[in-house]
Amino acid sequence: MSVDVITFGLNHTSAPLAVRERVSLTGDLLRPALDGLRAAFGGAVREAAILSTCNRTEIYCAAEPQAARQLPIWLAEHQRISADDLHPHLYRHDQDDAVRHAFRVASGLDSMVLGEPQILGQMKEAVRTADDAGSLGTLLHQLFQRTFAVAKEVRSQTAIGEQSVSMAAAAVRLAERVFGDLTQVKVLFIGAGEMIDLCATHFAAQHPQRVTVANRTLARAETLSTRISGDTMKLSDLPERLADYDVVVSCTASSLPILGLGMVERATRQRRRKPIVMVDLAVPRDIEAEVARLDDVYLYCVDDLGRLVQSATDARKAAVVQAEAIIETRVQHFMHWLGTREMVPVIRDLHQAAGAIRAAELDRARKMLARGESPEAVLEQLAHGLTQKYLHGPLAALNQSEGEHREQLLAWLPRLYPLRER
Template structure:
């Protein structure tokens, strides 16, 4: 069966964080997931890569159409979810639509924050994981190499990212809505990854009273804290220390919440109901959603921050139009390459058939020479045999055809078998 390019998954536009977090895959789970995917479908899924971030989980694959139809069921089963819960939030793109989607994602056009640059690095990490898992073949390799090239072209030739407001900047803005100036605020960062580093950079620019980093790996926490003049603490100390902080920004890879309702309620009582801003950038979420019910807590999820940064200017909208034009052109180029690949098996079979004819005729000529026949007669017979076999297929097809089929074949003959003028 023929193999085509497919993309399916969900993102911030199709699913709330409560659904996204249930299919999110951390980096260490990508390879096992890819192995499970290929084992489940066998040869029907030839190639696959999984992109999973806080805003999306997507599967890119080269697969047979029947396999693509059942991939959503695999995603639900792999994450122990009811398919009916997941299905309404899923989208699927085939062939040129899948290629366009990949190009738009890498270029930041499909992001919650228009033009944000982190997604390109996340996609490169996903491709690297697929390559290491042995699930990346020629087709997806070519797709992603062109994807990265398109993303670079879009960012170089347009202003798509020039005015983007990052999630980190949005976290600062929301904190300032509650506290005004942050020079007296005590800020706690839970985690030490790229997003926390971006947040620390933005908060440090406001010169808060103090900053603290809590992380499972002490070395990473100390490394990040050292860059911003912050302090470190153990995650185990959170229950006793949470009340000390006015702003809490969390983004870890934990599969379970780190801050529960009970812990936050105790902290609020210790703070004598002084407000606290909590920003949860993790998917799955680090802070139990029930915390939002507390009147003195301002809890913001990654979706909430996305709404803050979605407003666009005329300049950004113009950049989108320019970026889409670049992407349309590059999609057409990839599809032409893909169509050319469809002819490869036919060309290979044609070359093999010609080689078989050549070998048979040469063997026949050798036998004639061994019997003592004249070289001139052998050469004439060799030329005659090659010519007859060369023309047998086309002549037989023409003789069997009629009507429109014959007219089409006759029109193709001069192109497949050019006359002497064309061969000069």
């Protein structure tokens, strides 16, 4: 059965944060999801990779069309979400549209922040995870290698990533709206991944009074805190020490909130109405949404930062046209490769059939030589036999055809055989 390249999922434009966090498959959830996907569909889903970030959860696969239609149902069941709640937010791309989508995502054209570079690293990590899980094959491996090459080409030949306002820079801007000068504020980072690393770098450039990194693994927290001249904290110390900080930026892979309403409420009482800025970049969210109702707490989620950075994208929109042109060319190249790949079984069968004819005629020639027949007669018979079998297929097709079908065969024969000009 034929296999299609398919991408389906949801992102920041198709689904609100409340839905995205219910579908998120980050961290330790990714490998079990890949195993579950393959177990559910068996050979019908030949290859698969899952990209899950704060802005999107997408499944890239090489699958039979019937299986592809069932993938949304599988995702809803796997994530324990109603199919009716999930379906309105899903999109699906097939074949060249799926390839085009992968190229655009990796190039930063489908991001909340136009041209942001983090998505490429996230996609590479998703591919490594799929490879480790044994769910990549020739088709998706080729797709992603070309995807990474296209992203590099777009970034090197266009201005799509220049002067981009990142989520990290936006977080600093939000803190400045509340506190103005940040040199007297104390900043707490929860997590030690790539996004926290970026945020810490941006905040450190403002020379805050104190910077602390809290993480489940202290070794990773110490690596980051050393680079930004900060200190570390155990996650278990958060309830007692949260009130010490003016800005809290959190981005972990936790499936449950780390900062609940009660903990933050106690911290605000201890701060005696001094404001606190909380930036939650995690999906699922690290900070309970109800925290936003508290007085003197300024809570921002990833979608809030996305809206802030959109205002800085106009200067780069001219580069989008050039980037789209590059992507379109590379899509056509990939589809040509895919079409060539689909012909491989046919070419192999042709070679096998020709080999069988060759073997049969050689065996016949050897038997004639063994009977003492002259080599010249044997060669003549060998050439005659090969010629007859070589012409049998097209001659039989011509004799059995008529009308438009015969005209099509007559038009194709000069391309397949070196016929003399008539």
